[in-house]
Structures are given as structure tokens and as C-alpha cells.
Amino acid sequence: MHKGGFTPFQFDATAYLKQGRNVVVVKADNTRHQDEIPTVNTDWWNYGGITRDVLLAELPATYIADYKLQLAKGDARRLQGFVQMAGVAPAQQVTVTIPEAGVKFSLKPDANGRATIDVPVRQLAYWSPQQPKLYAVEFSGGGDRVVDRIGFRTIETRGQDILLNGKPVFLRGISLHEENPLIPGRLRGQGDMRMLLQWAKELNCNFVRLAHYPHSEEMTRLADEMGLMVWAEVPVYWTISWTNPATLANAGRQLTDMIERDRNRASVVVWSVGNETPIGEARNAFMGSLVRTARALDDTRLVAAALEIHRKGRDITIEDPLAELLDLASFNEYAGWYWASNAEMLDFRFDIKLDKPVVVTEFGADALGGYHADADTRWSEEYQDRLYQNQFRMLSGIPGLRGMTPWVLADFRSPRRQHPYFQDFWNRKGLISDDGKKKQAFWTLKRHYDEVQKRYGP
Template sequence: MMNISRAFTFLALFFTVAIAVAQQNTIQNIYTRKHISLNGRWNYIIDPYEMGYYDYRHEPFDQTKSGKGGFYDDRKQVDKSELIEYNFDLSPTMKIPGDWNSQAEKLEFYEGTVWFRQKFNVSPAQDKKYILYFGAVNYEAHVYLNGKKLGTHKGGFTPFQFDVTGKLKAGENFVVVKADNTRKQDEIPTVNTDWWNYGGITRDVLLAELPQTYIADYKIQLAKGSSNRIEGFVKLEGEQKNQDITINIPEAGIKMTVKTDAEGKAVVNIPVKKLSLWSPENPKLYQVEIASATDKISDKIGFRTIETKGQDILLNGKSVFLRGISLHDENPLIPGRLRSEGDMRMMLNWAKELSCNYVRLAHYPHSEEMVKLADEMGLLVWAEVPVYWTISWENAETYKNAEKQLTDLIERDKNRSSVIIWSIGNETPLSEPRFKFMSNLADKARSLDNTRLVAAALEVHRKDFNVIVDDPLGEKLDLVSFNQYGGWYWDLPKNLSKYKFQIKYNKPVVITEVGGDALGGFHADEDTRWSEEFQESLYKHQIPFMNTMSGLRGMTPWILTDFRSPRRQHPYYQDFWNRKGLITETGKKKKAFFVLKDFYDKTAQKYK
């Protein structure tokens, strides 16, 4: 029989779990809603032993009967004899959004828990809803408001939110976040990656004010395969779910009204006579206004179609070659994650200087602002989730995590015309459990959005002088998309002409990674590894080698800029940098940049 003490512990644990799963799907386009930003200087406490979360018996404070005792209480000494072993007010501060690795020298290689606290003032109205929104926290976040737990979130690159209506005080409030970037085998990504594990609150924190019944979600896009019909939905949250919804696209001469059902959802089906279709050459965005009796919102949305036919990729019905490059969410010039529109615009402008019409945002969801800039600047996007290398394929919770991150990505970016490909993973090794895991992700992506392509960066295998692409997952994908590092990890650039591709599938081929390292400014002959000349030679030999494939319809060489990685340890040539970038960490273009640009310039003329 359960004793009273254990019963209280069980109830506390149940209540905590209930809170943790109570968070809603994130609101669509939250930046256009009335909000205050909680960005700025946050106090932080480094906590490698998690003293602020566990008692000395390693029991979580927030699962005890009182729920008190952790750093999230932000306790102040009332009596001079009172023992408190932390103090946010006396702790250092850090810029948020921002990672901790680049802001404090002693945290450069740190993986573990850091606590963050921010104070803010608010006067909550009785007739409004309030949402506390986080753009991203890496990796596991526990969030508390005024000492009470709101819930948890796993995933370092997707947004999440909590309804804090009725939990705010008039005047000063405080939010505390426990951020833990510890790598774990059963998480997404797993322990083994090739990028810096930046920890912290890396994207915006907002407190949004909404009407009691509000427009929570919408999708307004061209129907699959159609250039004259818009499909989608509008979803209300709140008590007044039965309402008329007006959708207005003034420049296109569209205005119509639909009615929501008992669940607050209205299906949208709009015939259109003529739209100026979005493309890299014509990144046309229409002002779309959605209004109900209680709420209204606007968005800038482009309309385009994307499909495959045989070995062609068709953008708005016309064959296109994806002249791409891969990017990490990292500024090579200033340590850390991309922090601002200026950082992001710089990276995308470099891609356009390379004559790109396409970018692969690897290996995880980049920020919402990055994708909106791609809309504006006319760059097609490959968007990816961090199902990377050696995932725990047979762990059910790992799959749920991966599916949730994929769902969050698709829900966030489904109205962005630039996004043409949902990628479900990168370089995952062949096995039956992996095939089942990845197949389910592909099916999930299609169930959420049937208007875009589904792909993954596959591996190749070699036998004699054959480069073989024969992955059963290829049957589930729209593209033959794979990474191949001929001339760097196998053989030398000058020998690539001896090899032939053997590709099982009659689908468009997109090379998702190709390249080699070069230390910017190190010059030698083309046979000297790490030199700019070696990298230049690799590209000169790779381009004709890849062009031997009749179905080649795009590529995203690895990578636009050098980036930091703990895996890259050569003390002179690497020094914890992956040097495959075409641009150095000081912003200088390497010789290979101009080889690829010349190929892209010629290809652009061919596909005019």
C-alpha cells in the first residue's frame, strides 16, 4: 500500500508531467502580434552539478510537495541568518538571444546546465490572453514564471510557448530558464555531431498579448500542382470558435469569407485568375490579411509551385537547376550563433554573390527570420531536422522527439514560399530499424504538407570505381539527394574521372554535400592538402565528375563559410574549425569560391 509520503511524491510528479505537456502548438507569425521583447541582459548561474534543480538526494525540487528549493525561486535573504547558496542579482549577465559558449571564456567548451533569469514589468489586462514564447533554447529547457513551473521543452532549434494568462502579476515579474545542452544518445541530435554545441537561449523571447479568441494558425498556399487555386485553413483558439473569417489579398483582387466550425477551423479554397508567381528571379510577396470578429493578422506570402517530373525539378512548371550552398547557423566573423538580421543577411548575400538561387539550411531548423529573409531575397530553401548520423533508431521516445521537431518546423514555415524541401535527416547508416524510423518521418512530412518535396541527405557506397546510390529510403523520397566526398575522404581530385555513378532511382539528383578543407591564406601546389590550391583543384575535378550524371539538377557544396567544430583538432590547419568553407572566418573568399561561381554563372545562363 502506498504511504502518504510516497503518495505526495507521486502526485507532485504527476502534476509536473501534466504541466510539462500542457504547452500549445506555437502561434503562427507571432512577431506580428502585440508583444514585448524579453531580450537583453539576463543574469546567469553556471550549475554543472545541477544544485539548483536537485536536492542532495538527487530529487528534483520542483517535484517535491512544496515545489520550492530550486534556483527558480529566485529567493532573497529576509533574515541575516538565512542560508541561500545562490544569488541572481550578484551573478554576471549575458546577452539574450545568444549562446553561452561565445560570451564567456570559461564556457567555451562547457556542456551542462546554466540558469537564466530576466525581470520584466507588465500590466496584464483581464480580457487578454498572454503567451510566453521562446524561439529556441538548446537543448532541454525548464521554464518557470514567478517561481512556478510552466513546463519543459526538448529540441535546440524549434520554437515553443506557454500560456501564462492569469499567471502574471501587475508590476514586476521574473522568468527563470534552466537550459541544459548535454549531449545524449537517445536525443535529437545524438551525441555525435560535427558542429559546435552552442548552449543557451539562442533565439528571441517574447511575451505576446492576444484577444481571448485569436487566430492561432493558418496556411495560405497554392494547392498541390495548381497555379490558380489557393488552399489552406485558418484556426481559432478561445471560447468564440464559431466566427466568420475574412481573407483579403488586395493586390491580387481576392477577398472572401469562410466560417469556422465547432473546433475553430475553417477550410480555405480560393480560385484565382492570375498571380505573379514567386521565384528567385521574381521574389514576389503579397500582403495577406486575415480577420475575425475578435482578431486580425497580416503576413507577406509568396505563391509558387514545386514538383518533380522524371529527372526534372519544376518550379512554377519550369525546369530549374538548384545552384546551392550549405550554411550553418553561425557567424564566422563573430563567435556564436547568428544573432541579428544583419548577420543573416550577410550570409545570404554571400550566397547570392556565389550566384546561388538555393541554400541548404543544415543540419537543423534555422531561425524563422532567416527563412523570411530567403523569401524576401529570392533564395530557395532546403529545411532540415537534426536526425544526424547514429540516432537511437529503436527507441520510441527518440522517434517521438524527431517527429515533434519535424512537425514544429513544418508548422512554423509552411507559409514560406522559399521552402521547397523538407529534409528528414543527414547521413544515416543503412539498417532495417533506421529504414522504418526514416520512412515514418517521410510519411509524417507528407501528411503535414503535400505541396513540397521530401528528401534526406543519403550516403553513398563505393565498390571498385563505382559510386553507388542504392538506399531503400530512396523509394520514399522525391529526390536522389546524397553526400559524396570524392577527392577528400576518398582518393584524390585528379583521379575522380576514373569513377562512375550508379544510381538506382530515376529521380532528380541533388548533391547535398561535396568539398574539402583549405586553410585560408595557405598556398601551395594542388597536391598539398589543406592548401587553397588543393581545394580549388577538388572543385575543378568534381564539377565535371558530377556532371556525368544525366539527372543532376542541383547541389549544395559543403559549405559557405568555415565553422567551429570540436571534432576538428589539428592544431595548425583546423584549431577546432571545419575548414571546408569557401569563405574564411575573416570573410575572405578562397580560390574555390570562384570556381563554383563560374560554374553557377554558366548554369544560370543554360536554365534561363
């Protein structure tokens, strides 16, 4: 059994095989329960069935079970990680080779098959959105051989700056769900995934927020290839069973699964432990535990969460103790839609006192594609477009603003969105409609990102 429909799992079936024909029966259960992750109350479609790839792997008696290879934290001239061997003789020698970089070294695993990597390396070509360089890396040992394409880069914060390979970067992002608006269901394969990521590239994005659960492994591999930094998130969403130890264990396991799967992907720069979780003593302890889990598993990436904002009069602030544990002052805000109007939102100001980079992880407004009116008429493309323009004016007053991922790239299905005309079970905050047409705000965001790129560089 495996809990968590968004992360991979495997079972060793060797002991169950018999000579001749064998049959595997899989039960996939998408029933939501209050104590699970995600819980009952969410804002995306609860698809069922098997929506990711399934394969049968025949392995040698001793095989490579896992590995990690990344630049060391604080030292871009060292490679660190590990190789984990498994099987009948896991202590066999392992060789790691990066032919293009002239790197080759051998390791002797311990009795448990674990070999630690910590070796100096000459200057590598760093992965970046401008040059998404990937190296072929070969791991061999015990009669097994695995080849991966891995990029090498550093990501860190310094004061209010985000540094990619030691240089300040502005995260020109967009949020997206793992859903093709044109065809019901999860993304069916690489073609669907490329379409969404190419739409992000058309916006002049260098960053995508894969909300609100781990997207397919193929998505992060494509982001590696296409030069898009990634915010990866687990479905700890809204209010869940904060005091249930089994719920915390489930969340921690899904976070661990995601990190173990994607820790070799250069594109993944942020691990997110949740979205819009309300402040409370039990919640603070729960989320703090997830932050510690993420840092223990991987100290080379940023750890964040999409927090909620607080309003004091006309001031917009963050008053969340979880923020102190995170690398980013990251939050969702819906000025102009869920509170205030297009005309009123410019009366508000942000007062973010954290000395951290600010990343606005959501803002937006619903617009039915093709519905046109003036900029004061809700649900129209003009209203959504004006809201984006006003958001840029509001956000420009934040000294530490270093990124944003507006909500959302494309309209997506949601049982919560029941207005019979404007929604019809769709969240209409997409910049692209359910028939694949770009709304006015798409081009407004692109123009804004073009200007941001001129100011902050590529």
C-alpha cells in the same frame, strides 16, 4: 518544457499572472544525450543559452492561433489551407484578404475553431528567384488581425526534372550553418543572416541548404525576400537511437514544428528528414515514419534526405531503400578528400539508377584560408580549388543532375576538428575563411554557376 533548441514554442501564461510585477524564469539546457535529437555525436558547435528571439504576446480573448495559405497541389488556380481560431469563442467568422490581388473571402470555423480554405483565385504573380514576389495577406477575426507576407509558387518533380512554377530549374546551391564565422555564437540577428545569404547570392546561387537543423524563422523570411530557394532540415544526424520510441517521437515533433513554422514560406521547397543516416532495418523504419509525417503535414513541397553513397569498384551508387520514398536522389560524397585524391577521383563514375532528379547535397575539401601550395597539397586553397573543378567534371556525367549544395559556405566551429594548425577546432571546408576572406574555390564555383545558368536558364 520544450525539446528541440531550433524550433519555436510558446506557453499560455494567463493563469499564472498576478496583479503587479511578474517574473518569468527560463532554463535553457544544451546538454547532449544519446537518445535525443540531435544526439551526442555531431560535427558542429554545441552552443548554449537563448539564441533566438523571445517575446511576450498579449492577445484578445479570441485570437488567430495558426494559418496556412498556399497554392493547391496540382492546381495553381486554387488557394488551399486553413485558419485556426482559439480562445473563448473560436467559432467566429474569419476574413482573408490579399488586397493587391483583389482576393477577399470569409470563412466560418467549426466548433473547434478550424476553417478550411479552398477557393479559386485568378492568376497570381508567382514567386521565383528572379522575381521573389510577396503579397501582403491579412487574416482577421474575433477581434484579432494578423498580416503576413506570403509568396505563391509551385514545386514538383517530373521524371528527372525539378519544376518551379511548371518550368525546369537547376538548383545552384550552397550549404551553410547558422553561424557567423567572424563572431562566436549563433547568428545574432538579421544583419548576420543577410551577410550569409548575400554571400550565397554573390556565388550566383538560387538555392541554399540550411544544415543540419532548422535555422531561424527570420532566415527563411529573408530567403523569401531575397529570392533563394531553401532546403530545410531536422537534426536527425548520423547514428541515433533508432529503436527508441521516445527518440522517434522527438524527431517527429521537431519535424512537425519546423513544417508548421515555415509552411507559408515560398522559399522553402524541400523538407529534409535527415543527414547521412546509415542503412539498417530500424533506421529504415524510423526514417520512413518521418517521410510519412512530412507528407501528411504538407503535400506541396518535396521531401528528401542527404543520403550516403556506396562504392562498387569505380562505380558510385545509391543503394538505400529510403531513396524510394523520397522525391530526390540526394546524397553526400567526398571524392578527393575522404577517399581518393585529386588525381584519382576522376577514375570514378556515378551510376545512379533512380529515375529522379539528382541533387548532390555535399562535396568539398578542407582548406586553411591563406595557405597556398600546389594542387596536390592537402589543406591548401589550391587543393580545394582543384577538387571543385574535378567534381564538376565528375558530376557532369550524371544525366539527371539537377542541383548541388557544396559543403560549405563558410568555415564553422566544430569540436571534432582538432588538427592544431590546419583546423584548430574549425571545419575548414568553407569557401569563405574565418576572417571573412573568399578562398579560390569561391570564384571557381561562381564561374561554374554562371555557366550552369547559361545552359539551364535563371
